Amino acid sequence: MVKSSTQLKPEDLQQSLGDRLEKSLNLSGYSIGDMAEYLEVHRNTVSGWINERTIPAPIYIRTWADMTGVPVEWLKTGEWPQGEAPKPRKTRRTQAK
Numbered sequence: 001m002v003k004s005s006t007q008l009k010p011e012d013l014q015q016s017l018g019d020r021l022e023k024s025l026n027l028s029g030y031s032i033g034d035m036a037e038y039l040e041v042h043r044n045t046v047s048g049w050i051n052e053r054t055i056p057a058p059i060y061i062r063t064w065a066d067m068t069g070v071p072v073e074w075l076k077t078g079e080w081p082q083g084e085a086p087k088p089r090k091t092r093r094t095q096a097k
Helices: 017-028 032-039 043-050 058-068 072-077
Strands: none
Touching: 017 043, 017 058, 017 072, 032 043, 032 058, 058 072
């Protein structure tokens, strides 16, 4: 999978969806558990996406990009929009009890 670097390098941009999901977690500082909680899915679901056993629905890809601060286009296609830098976000939505 992806190196744990916090910097994107040109060779990182053309990796698989699973690699890009993992890389965005590394950039943002979130864990698989954090993402699972945020998306309200089981952590095995998130691991399955990263390990490419399953593919996340488009809504999860958009939410993942928003949470980690990477462009949704990059997650979907591996193509980084010109002039756009990663903007990791560490916000959590509040859950109703």
